[in-house]
Amino acid sequence: MECKQAVSFMHDYLDGDLPSEQARELKSHLDNCFECRAAFRRLEETEMMLFAANRKSEAVSVSDDMTDRIMSFLPQPKKHNPAWN
């Protein structure tokens, strides 16, 4: 396998959709290619960091009164729509 192909497989693997046959090919390439092994480790780290850095516990959150504000902006209630029955 060429390294370029291996990189493309690495991304598919991280996306969770590399078929097992290709996963085996990737693994045997990684066993023999130091560069790709290092690249794969860094990609895995990046993936983990991305999820970790963006965990839902965001420092900023929406104003407490947002729901009230939105409700006060709304136009008058819509008429009942018979199509929904």
Place this chain on the structure above:
Amino acid sequence: MVDNLETRLVKLALKGDQRAFAEIVDLYKDRIFHLAYRMLSNRHEAEDVVQETFLRVYRNLDRYDPGQKFSTWIYRIGTNLSIDRLRKRKPTYSLDAEIGDQDGADGYALIPGDNRTPETEYMISETRTTIHEAIDDLPPKYKTVMILRYLQELSLQEISDVLDMPVTTIKTRVHRGREFLRKKLESQNH
């Protein structure tokens, strides 16, 4: 078929039940805010997007197709409104970012609490800042995909539904975005 919560709330809201709509707002306001905030790096604008999103949802409730996931529908509205705002800006959005918003952010998911030292805390907050800055630097089409994937944790298929683009396009953008971020993180560590 049993309706899910959102579909039931939409039906009630269409009958004029304001509380049902407030319930929808409560369910989604944080997610839409975080999406918009990460896209725009500006709290005020992000809140505007949240308000506009719900106003559009309200106006178009009767056009909501219960065969589609409600989350996909509302994400599409919120994403499009955020992209519109990004496009209207001059291409210097990272400079507009509010300073100091990353302070006190807890990106500690990687390390159990007991093992935290000042050094690891510093490293984590540095990494978090690097990642947020790097995401800010991405062109909008990559930025949107990366935010939906990593901040909102949508699947590739869901992102394809929200953006109405083929899943192959989404994959390509995630791959390029990931490579971009990897390079940024490497240059930080050297």
